[in-house]
Amino acid sequence: MELLLASAVGILTASGIYLILRQRSFPVIIGLSLLSYAVNLFLFATGRLALNQPPILNKYAEAAYTDPLPQALVLTAIVISFGMTAVVVMIALSAYLSARNDRIDMTDETGEDA
Structure with missing residues (x-):
């Protein structure tokens, strides 16, 4: 399960960074x-979820409980x-409505860097 979660976080992060580096706004x-x-x-x-455990530490929770802070x-x-x-x-x-273009670049209309 940890491998699946770590892979999902890694794939989402890599995909997010790849898409942020694109030159279109969408x-x-x-x-x-x-991201x-x-x-x-x-x-x-990071909450280390424990199945069927209460989210607070009380006298009925033996040794394990689910930390509610990461959920919040x-x-x-x-x-x-x-x-x-x-x-x-x-x-x-x-x-987009003002420029009729959704490109994200740092050049002005003459082609020079701003």
Whole structure:
């Protein structure tokens, strides 16, 4: 199970970085989303989930319990990444509507670097 989770985090991270390095705005947005999913999986995996165990330490939990902090961090990260994605999509859409192009490059219209 650990190999599957580590592979998923690695593949999501690699795919996200590849898409961020593209020169179009839509793949950059998808790449940021994939990176946020990879970070969420990594944070969730740090909780060392124990099946059928309570999320708090009490007298009925013998030795194992599920740490609730990573779950709270992942929930917060999901909300923040949703808001960030919405803002980035609106910025990319407004840039596309004003320039009629979705390329992300650092050159002006004369071809010189800015």
